[in-house]
Amino acid sequence: MIDTARFIERNIPNFEVLNEEALQIIEENAETVLEEIGVNFVNNPAALERWRAAGATIEGERVRIPRGLARKLASTAPSQFTQHARNPERNVEIGGKNLVLAPVYGPPFVRDIDGGRRYATIADFRKFVKLGQQSKWLHHSGGTVCEPTDVAVNKRHLDMMLAHMTLSDKPFMGSVTEPSRAADSVEMCEILFGKQFVSENTVMTSLININSPLTFDDTMMGALEVYAAANQACIISPFIVGGAMAPVSIAGTLTQVLAEVLAGVAYSQLIRPGAPVIFGAFVTSIDMNSGAPTFGTPEASHITYGAGQLARRLGLPFRSAGSFCGSKLPDAQAAYETANSLNMGLLAGVNFMLHSCGWLEGGLVASFEKFVMDADQLGALHGLAKGVAMDENAQAMDALREVGPGGHYLGCAHTQANFKSAFWRSEVLDYKPFETWSEEGGRDTATLAQARMEKLLSSYVEPAMDPAVREALHDYVAEKKASMPDSFT
Amino acid sequence: MIDTARFIERNIPNFEVLNEEALQIIEENAETVLEEIGVNFVNNPAALERWRAAGATIEGERVRIPRGLARKLASTAPSQFTQHARNPERNVEIGGKNLVLAPVYGPPFVRDIDGGRRYATIADFRKFVKLGQQSKWLHHSGGTVCEPTDVAVNKRHLDMMLAHMTLSDKPFMGSVTEPSRAADSVEMCEILFGKQFVSENTVMTSLININSPLTFDDTMMGALEVYAAANQACIISPFIVGGAMAPVSIAGTLTQVLAEVLAGVAYSQLIRPGAPVIFGAFVTSIDMNSGAPTFGTPEASHITYGAGQLARRLGLPFRSAGSFCGSKLPDAQAAYETANSLNMGLLAGVNFMLHSCGWLEGGLVASFEKFVMDADQLGALHGLAKGVAMDENAQAMDALREVGPGGHYLGCAHTQANFKSAFWRSEVLDYKPFETWSEEGGRDTATLAQARMEKLLSSYVEPAMDPAVREALHDYVAEKKASMPDSFT
Numbered sequence: 001m002i003d004t005a006r007f008i009e010r011n012i013p014n015f016e017v018l019n020e021e022a023l024q025i026i027e028e029n030a031e032t033v034l035e036e037i038g039v040n041f042v043n044n045p046a047a048l049e050r051w052r053a054a055g056a057t058i059e060g061e062r063v064r065i066p067r068g069l070a071r072k073l074a075s076t077a078p079s080q081f082t083q084h085a086r087n088p089e090r091n092v093e094i095g096g097k098n099l100v101l102a103p104v105y106g107p108p109f110v111r112d113i114d115g116g117r118r119y120a121t122i123a124d125f126r127k128f129v130k131l132g133q134q135s136k137w138l139h140h141s142g143g144t145v146c147e148p149t150d151v152a153v154n155k156r157h158l159d160m161m162l163a164h165m166t167l168s169d170k171p172f173m174g175s176v177t178e179p180s181r182a183a184d185s186v187e188m189c190e191i192l193f194g195k196q197f198v199s200e201n202t203v204m205t206s207l208i209n210i211n212s213p214l215t216f217d218d219t220m221m222g223a224l225e226v227y228a229a230a231n232q233a234c235i236i237s238p239f240i241v242g243g244a245m246a247p248v249s250i251a252g253t254l255t256q257v258l259a260e261v262l263a264g265v266a267y268s269q270l271i272r273p274g275a276p277v278i279f280g281a282f283v284t285s286i287d288m289n290s291g292a293p294t295f296g297t298p299e300a301s302h303i304t305y306g307a308g309q310l311a312r313r314l315g316l317p318f319r320s321a322g323s324f325c326g327s328k329l330p331d332a333q334a335a336y337e338t339a340n341s342l343n344m345g346l347l348a349g350v351n352f353m354l355h356s357c358g359w360l361e362g363g364l365v366a367s368f369e370k371f372v373m374d375a376d377q378l379g380a381l382h383g384l385a386k387g388v389a390m391d392e393n394a395q396a397m398d399a400l401r402e403v404g405p406g407g408h409y410l411g412c413a414h415t416q417a418n419f420k421s422a423f424w425r426s427e428v429l430d431y432k433p434f435e436t437w438s439e440e441g442g443r444d445t446a447t448l449a450q451a452r453m454e455k456l457l458s459s460y461v462e463p464a465m466d467p468a469v470r471e472a473l474h475d476y477v478a479e480k481k482a483s484m485p486d487s488f489t
Numbered sequence: 490m491i492d493t494a495r496f497i498e499r500n501i502p503n504f505e506v507l508n509e510e511a512l513q514i515i516e517e518n519a520e521t522v523l524e525e526i527g528v529n530f531v532n533n534p535a536a537l538e539r540w541r542a543a544g545a546t547i548e549g550e551r552v553r554i555p556r557g558l559a560r561k562l563a564s565t566a567p568s569q570f571t572q573h574a575r576n577p578e579r580n581v582e583i584g585g586k587n588l589v590l591a592p593v594y595g596p597p598f599v600r601d602i603d604g605g606r607r608y609a610t611i612a613d614f615r616k617f618v619k620l621g622q623q624s625k626w627l628h629h630s631g632g633t634v635c636e637p638t639d640v641a642v643n644k645r646h647l648d649m650m651l652a653h654m655t656l657s658d659k660p661f662m663g664s665v666t667e668p669s670r671a672a673d674s675v676e677m678c679e680i681l682f683g684k685q686f687v688s689e690n691t692v693m694t695s696l697i698n699i700n701s702p703l704t705f706d707d708t709m710m711g712a713l714e715v716y717a718a719a720n721q722a723c724i725i726s727p728f729i730v731g732g733a734m735a736p737v738s739i740a741g742t743l744t745q746v747l748a749e750v751l752a753g754v755a756y757s758q759l760i761r762p763g764a765p766v767i768f769g770a771f772v773t774s775i776d777m778n779s780g781a782p783t784f785g786t787p788e789a790s791h792i793t794y795g796a797g798q799l800a801r802r803l804g805l806p807f808r809s810a811g812s813f814c815g816s817k818l819p820d821a822q823a824a825y826e827t828a829n830s831l832n833m834g835l836l837a838g839v840n841f842m843l844h845s846c847g848w849l850e851g852g853l854v855a856s857f858e859k860f861v862m863d864a865d866q867l868g869a870l871h872g873l874a875k876g877v878a879m880d881e882n883a884q885a886m887d888a889l890r891e892v893g894p895g896g897h898y899l900g901c902a903h904t905q906a907n908f909k910s911a912f913w914r915s916e917v918l919d920y921k922p923f924e925t926w927s928e929e930g931g932r933d934t935a936t937l938a939q940a941r942m943e944k945l946l947s948s949y950v951e952p953a954m955d956p957a958v959r960e961a962l963h964d965y966v967a968e969k970k971a972s973m974p975d976s977f978t
Contacts, residue, residue, distance in 0.1 A: 033889055213895070243898055243899065244897055244899050247898055248888075248903065251879050251883040252886075252888060285911075288908045290921065297872065298872030299911070328927075335822070335825040335828065339824065343833075382787075383787030384791070388740060393738070396744070400741065405703035414737065415732055418738060419737050423786060438817075
């Protein structure tokens with residue numbers, strides 16, 4: 001079994017681009033949006049009734065929220081919570097100075113060097129879960145790491161949950177594509193963790209997207225209602241391609257993001273005060289020539305930095321950033337864009353980073369090689385987050401005295417005592433001399449990652465599980481599947 | 490002619506990893522290094538004499554500097570200076586909130602897709618200077634963009650200076666490989682700018698490496714002496730592979746960097762008080778398995794963040810970071826490592842970024858495609874540095890009101906008025922739909938960069954120059970070359 005790093009506890013400051021005045025302007029403007037423009041809760045009379053009772057004005061499906069009300073309602077959400085894993089050593093703390101890393105979510109396609117680009121299957125899904133389990137720097141097994149398109153739409157969630165629960169012992173996400181599937185996810189957790197445990201603890205963090213601008217649909221809200229009522233965590237996340245689903249400016253986008261999150265978080269607290277939620281912000285820019293979303297751009301970075309500040313002022317955990325890229329291949333473009341986004345995410349104070357590895361082609365593709373490449377780079381984030389040690393050993397004055405002008409440090413006592421832990425080292429990238437590298441075939445990064453992936457998969461061992469629990473989970477899935485005809489819509 | 494962006498003026502904060510206590514510890518320790526251990530000035534009796542006269546203790550070639558003396562001497566160096574270009578629109582301000590970007594420096598090899606890896610020639614050199622001239626986000630033509638190995642060692646500097654002076658109108662660097670070559674560089678500038686102008690203005694910024702640890706050799710110091718006396722700028726730069734030329738810890742390395750820079754800057758001010766200098770820090774980590782230098786690592790980032798803080802406390806411009814990578818190819822590894830380093834450099838408050846594009850294989854190779862790829866990414870740094878606009882237009886409340894829940898922003902008035910300048914757009918990377926990209930050959934980033942490079946070179950136009958000046962420069966080079974036999978050592 002590969003040892004997994006504990007979630008990151010940052011020992012470095014956050015990077016903050018907005019000053020106090022800018023933050024106040026955005027907060028004021030967000031309240032104006034909620035009060036004057038309002039948000040739509042679509043096809044959800046119960047939600048409108050909850051809002052009315054809380055003091056909002058309802059007109060059709062439009063909910064207008066008096067200044068300050070959403071913020072007041074949101075204040076009952078916890079600033080930090082524990083998500084439990086079936087292996088307690090894998091529990092994660094979400095919020096505060098912590099950063100939890102989870103893999104790519106949602107792609108209908110997969111790509112690898114040998115098979116090219118193709119529709120994802122449940123076999124691909126399981127392979128990703130195994131890779132996630134084997135990835136030292138990944139703390140979380142994620143959710144829909146790819147869409148298993150060979151399984152009926154109405155049954156996919158069962159196979160996906162089963163894979164996360166049995167092939168990994170890291171924490172995971174629940175289904176959100178139907179309220180009933182969210183309920184199934186809770187039931188499967190009750191089998192895995194015990195009913196009592198689930199009633200008292202958070203064992204899932206699930207992704208609730210807002211239909212930006214300012215729209216909360218009944219599917220996502222239905223899932224949120226199930227999870228919040230069960231005290232399970234939700235990421236409440238605007239989904240924004242800037243210029244299309246939000247204004248084509250950083251300040252305008254931040255205003256909309258804050259308004260949407262305030263409304264969504266407030267609603268979660270109307271379902272159950274104290275339910276754990278995360279301030280989400282999925283934000284990309286757009287190429288105005290083609291309309292394509294663009295990734296790793298400076299504007300997306302600023303929105304993320306700013307959203308982090310707004311989340312901290314609300315006292316909520318923050319989700320953003322990831323291994324975002326628009327490239328079709330795990331090439332230099334993919335890596336520039338991904339590195340820009342990963343670094344920005346760390347410095348923005350992100351607490352939960354979905355999509356932290358494996359994302360390709362604007363999220364249409366989950367790449368096996370890029371999963372491994374990105375997961376390796378996550379090790380560098382761990383190194384950055386450690387900050388700078390300043391104890392006597394770190395000051396190294398003895399080494400400076402021992403070596404002196406013109407000497408070298410390779411053999412000195414301080415180096416010998418410290419070199420093993422001093423520098424982060426990639427387990428994918430090439431550090432060999434040119435001649436050796438050439439003799440070994442002159443492999444590029446994707447090819448090195450392919451070899452690494454094969455090594456990780458060949459050493460994979462299924463984490464131990466009570467056979468009775470495993471059987472009960474399999475039985476649950478089999479019964480559920482048998483209870484309904486396949487649907488592919 | 491391609492328009493070149495003005496040097497970057499940052500409108501964002503610096504990222505600072507060290508607190509006041511840590512900074513004071515490092516500053517105290519650096520003074521202890523200078524006082525107790527000292528530095529060596531090798532084969533340079535005049536330097537020893539200057540130090541003795543200034544109050545240092547000399548023992549053999551060892552110079553021990555009393556606490557506070559180096560800092561006091563360094564205080565006459567300017568915190569910001571103008572480097573003039575022959576085209577005044579290309580002048581750069583070095584220091585303060587500014588960031589000036591210059592290309593890769595020093596590789597003996599070049600690589601491109603068509604020709605592979607090979608020794609660099611003067612033809613390659615000229616091609617890089619043209620690419621630099623054509624690069625919108627590059628403010629500086631640099632120095633030894635590659636080593637023209639087909640020209641005699643003792644004559645290379647003449648051809649290199651001539652190329653920068655005639656093929657580009659951006660500012661450039663002088664030769665440092667011999668004091669006499671530094672003097673030739675000054676003389677050529679006197680032809681280009683006029684003798685009077687050069688005596689009154691800084692027209693070169695040159696790279697003076699320190700032989701870390703704590704050693705100042707006579708070649709580099711000889712060049713420094715020439716430049717400082719002529720009021721030309723020098724980057725005084727420790728050259729450190731951590732664990733080999735400095736202690737294997739961040740704090741220890743920062744202590745040595747500060748001690749070395751203090752001694753070097755103080756020495757420059759002994760030559761001529763007020764001579765412009767830059768606090769340099771070339772720092773990489775090491776792979777302790779192979780001894781290879783490693784790039785884009787978290788430890789190098791922290792050293793750069795810390796060195797930036799130390800430079801600002803000294804009131805000196807800061808040079809660090811670049812398109813650093815260890816990869817043999819312009820692939821994902823190259824891009825991860827480079828993006829890590831470029832982002833870190835911007836946030837560390839770097840004022841002069843040498844190697845900002847084109848670096849490959851640990852600096853052994855200048856890559857044509859990577860030059861173009863990196864130079865494109867420098868545009869993203871410009872976008873980040875702009876910070877966040879908060880004026881009424883940026884707040885976009887009218888757009889939010891116009892669009893409302895469920896709408897989209899693509900056609901709204903605010904988007905139409907702002908989309909052209911709202912988002913940075915790459916001129917290399919692929920934003921096309923998968924199908925279009927496939928039909929066009931499924932090109933990776935390096936292949937796209939090759940096409941971009943060819944386009945830039947085919948549209949290159951030599952910047953206008955007084956024919957008499959051009960002739961005088963050519964005559965100078967021809968006469969100098971004729972005055973000495975070729976030497977290849």
